[in-house]
Amino acid sequence: MPAPADLLAPGRAGVERDGYLDLLGAGEDPTGSRPGQRLMASRVLPLIYERLWRPLGGRVLMGALGPGMAGERRIALEMLELGAGDAVLDVACGPGNFTRAFADAVGAGGVVVGLDASRTMLAQAVRERPQDGVAYVRASATDLPFRDGSFDAVCCFAALYLIEDPLLAVTEIVRVLAPGGRVALLSSVARGPLPAGASDAVVRPLTGVRIFGRDDLTRALADGGLVDVRRRVSGLAQFVSARRPGSNPGAP
Numbered sequence: 001m002p003a004p005a006d007l008l009a010p011g012r013a014g015v016e017r018d019g020y021l022d023l024l025g026a027g028e029d030p031t032g033s034r035p036g037q038r039l040m041a042s043r044v045l046p047l048i049y050e051r052l053w054r055p056l057g058g059r060v061l062m063g064a065l066g067p068g069m070a071g072e073r074r075i076a077l078e079m080l081e082l083g084a085g086d087a088v089l090d091v092a093c094g095p096g097n098f099t100r101a102f103a104d105a106v107g108a109g110g111v112v113v114g115l116d117a118s119r120t121m122l123a124q125a126v127r128e129r130p131q132d133g134v135a136y137v138r139a140s141a142t143d144l145p146f147r148d149g150s151f152d153a154v155c156c157f158a159a160l161y162l163i164e165d166p167l168l169a170v171t172e173i174v175r176v177l178a179p180g181g182r183v184a185l186l187s188s189v190a191r192g193p194l195p196a197g198a199s200d201a202v203v204r205p206l207t208g209v210r211i212f213g214r215d216d217l218t219r220a221l222a223d224g225g226l227v228d229v230r231r232r233v234s235g236l237a238q239f240v241s242a243r244r245p246g247s248n249p250g251a252p
């Protein structure tokens with residue numbers, strides 16, 4: 001099992017702060033300036049995010065018949081096909097609401113890294129249930145501080161639509177995925193007669209939330225060389241999974 005520090009790319013180092021490793025400078029804040037983006041870095045939202053905001057947000061995005069939080073966790077675990085001892089990266093982990101489920105799945109021999117740019121979200125993640133093998137890191141999703149091919153599975157749920165350059169984040173996710181590694185994404189998707197660009201032009205300036213076109217994320221993963229690219233649409237959300245070809249020589 002690699003230690004989280006062993007996964008860092010050469011030359012990357014951070015400062016231990018409030019229980020997480022901070023790789024961003026004091027003035028660096030890549031979370032964005034629009035209202036929905038600023039909320040993620042606020043003091044109050046992390047306190048109510050996991051038990052109130054996120055379940056409600058999921059309902060707004062996916063409707064009353066959507067999977068709910070337990071269902072989303074099940075979908076993530078299915079798509080990531082986690083096994084004992086896996087190394088897992090949870091990009092834009094927020095307060096660790098999925099990170100902890102990944103740690104349970106990979107067991108004591110695995111390593112799980114939750115990465116986020118928000119200090120307050122990470123501080124909340126650290127306050128939640130402590131677990132062996134879990135490390136939290138403050139860094140940007142568009143500049144992941146890890147070696148190429150260092151993770152068996154990478155998740156990014158409910159965040160690409162808030163990230164300023166989401167396709168760069170997808171490129172980074174693909175880069176850190178080991179041969180045979182799996183990726184799971186949850187984000188927005190345009191539905192109905194309006195083209196994605198038209199909805200996005202209204203919604204994003206007001207909220208910071210991007211509306212993806214139907215093929216934007218699947219195409220980005222396929223262009224990055226991933227295979228078995230699958231999409232499942234639920235309301236205004238899409239779950240997307242894919243796999244890097246090959247098998248991990250480090251796998252048991």
Ligand SMILES: C[S@@+](CC[C@H](N)C(=O)[O-])C[C@H]1O[C@@H](n2cnc3c(N)ncnc32)[C@H](O)[C@@H]1O
Nearest residue numbers: 030040092093094116117118140141157158159
């Ligand atoms: C809505 S939360 C998602 C949390 C969790 N993944 C979930 O599904 O509930 C979005 C997270 O993305 C983070 N975020 C936004 N832009 C980011 C960036 N450029 N790099 C890293 N994290 C970012 C925010 O700080 C926030 O914690």
